[in-house]
Structures are given as structure tokens and as C-alpha cells.
Amino acid sequence: MEIQEKEISVATQKWTEYTLTNDQGMSVSCLNYGGIITSIYTPDKNDNFENVILSYANYEDYLENPNFFGALIGRVAGRIDQATFTLDGKTYSLPKNEGNNHLHGGTAGFHQVIWQTTPFQTNEAVGVMLVHVSPDGDGGYPGNIEMTVTYTLTNDNDLTITYKATTDQNTILTTTNHAYFNLSGSLKRDILNHEVILHANEFVELDHELIPTGKTLPVDDTVFDFRKAHPIIDGVHSVDQQNLVASNGYDHYFIFNQLEQPNAVVTDPESGRQVIVTTDQPGMVMYTSNGLDDSLRLRERSSAKYLGVCLETQASPASLEYEGFPSIRLNKDKTYHKTTTFSFRRS
Secondary structure, three states: OEEEEEEEEEOOEEEEEEEEEOOOOOEEEEEOEOOOEEEEEEEOOOOOEEEOEOOEOOHHHHOOOOOOOOOEEOOEOOEEHHHEEEEOOEEEEOOOOEOOEEEOOHHHOHHHOEOEEEEEEOOOEEEEEEEEEEOOOHHHOOOOEEEEEEEEEEOOOEEEEEEEEEEOOOEEOEOEEOOEEOOOOOOOOOOOOOEEEEOEEEEEEEOOOOOEEEEEEEOOOOOOOOOOOEEOHHHHOOOOHHHHHOOOOOEEEEEEOOOOOOOEEEEOOOOOEEEEEEEOOOEEEEEOOOOOOOOOEEOOOEOOOOOOEEEEEEOOHHHHOOOOOOOOEEOOOOOEEEEEEEEEEEO
16 A cells, blocks of 8 residues: 655645555545545456546646536535525525525635645555635635545545534534546446446435425436436436436435445446445435536546536535425534545446
8 A cells, every 4th residue: 555645736836646555456646635536546347447537637627626526525515595594593695606506615615725634554544634724704604614534545445535524603514525436437438327226215306506495306216216226327318307407417415215325336337347335424416417518628538418427425405494404504512524435346
């Protein structure tokens, strides 16, 4: 196992890229800027190691990164309706960075800060700990937040992301990683034939701006029923109004069946690669890159619609408006502590 460090100059900034490699040859690279995962190399069924996430060809493109490739998301992952929320009787206004709404922490979220980093290595794992202090009022949010995110790669080809945070005021927080997975390797194919298992009985209904309506819908007898494996393409060809709202695909929050783990499994039958998601988060947004076009230069090719699938484990910003959704409230006497593991296997 080893850790390699590479210094990168981007505009007026100095970044560090860490590459974690285990004894099986799997590697994960990440930046201290935005905690961005820039590559994950895993083997296919024939032992060919290839990158399985979407990455920019040029590091400079991560400065803006409107699609949040590989980035840590916070303070709040997801959309906040009208970019406002009320907490303990006080209303807070946030930057509007998607129409009239606030998306993924806004214009100065966790994805655009330089984190303090500490690499580490044990007999069984290698990793990087990232720390960031977000001051009271940062991005419009209340409370000083001390956030610690740890990436750990084991010899079992498990990548675990651990999130911990404390606050000195009552606030809201739910974090995730926004990697786009493509298990074909080197972006050889789109993800439409990737097969998904997702243990959820219901998902959250969206309006035309992709804002939750406050309703949950049963997955029964719909293309949102992933309790048994089926390919992503089923939702692309669907005439279900919820698929049409999401530009012919998925961008929906699924509420996990808490007693069933792993929570999700994505398999590319052709390459044999598989990623298994196990988390203590209450749900996950599955986004099938319906909004991508061909305008971006990626590591292996130009971008394209349906080129990656995001598996965003998190709570729900809908809880700010509606009862019955997984809460994103963090009280000053509590510690935020969540873990998600992506296990890379071969089917």
C-alpha cells in the first residue's frame, strides 16, 4: 500500500493530489481542493485496470465544476426551494445558483474550498483525512462548522468515506460525494445498460424544477422499483411523468429500507465490474447524468448524456418544508457522523 502526492498549480492556487493504492493494485486519487475524487482505477473481469469515474482532462476545469464531478458536497446536498429556509423561527437566505433555488451548498460550497489534509497508512488501509472550518454565515448558513471527511481505501477494494462535523449553533447539514460512476472503464460506453439494485420501497416526487413536492411515491409497478435488478435504460425510455420531469432519466431521492444492506448495487454486465453501496445514511439520490452534454473535455473523451451515474447518499432537504422526510437538522450539542462505503467487486 502506498500514498503518492502530486503538486498542481491552478490559476493562483496550489493544490495537492493524493493517490492511494492498495496491494491489489486498485487506486483512488483525490484533491485537497473540494475533496474532489479525480480517478478510481479498478479491474474488470479480465483484470484490466481502468478509471471508473468521470474526470476532467484539465485540472483548471475543477475551479468551476458546475456538474460537481467527484466533489464533496455541503453544507447541504440537494436543492433548497427558493434558496430560503426557516430554523428556530429565523429565516435564512442562501445564494441562488440554479434558477431561484439553492443547489449543493451554493456558489461557495465545500466543493470549492481547499481542505487541510493529512494522509495516513496502516497495515490494512491507506487514506487521507480532510478538515475544513466553515464560519458562521458562510454561504448563508448559521453556525461555525468544523467538518472532517476521511477517505479510506482497504486491501479489500473498499473505499469508505466518513463524515464528521460539529457546530456551535443549531444549523442544517447533510453531505455527500458527487462522483459519477461508469463501470465500463475508460468511459467506453454509457451507463444505460448498467443494472441497479436499490433497496427502497418509495421515492420522493419532484416538480418541474426538481424540487420535492412533499409526496413520497411507492415504487411498486414502476421503473423506480429497483428491489430486483434492472437496467437504467428502462427509466430513460419510460413515459412515467417522474422520468420525464428529470429529462428522461433519474434524479430522485430513494428512501432506503433500513433493515436491508447493502443499500444499493450497480453492475456493468459487460465489464463485470460492480460497486456495492453500504451506508448509514437514510437515503440516496440516483442521478443518471441527464443534464450532461458533449461540451466538456474529460480524461478519456468528451462528455455526454448518460455517461455516469451518481450515488449520492444523504438525508433530504425536503425535511425543511415537509414532515416525514429524513432530517438535515444538526443541533449544537450533537455530532454529525455518517459513513458510506463503496465496495468494488466483480460479478
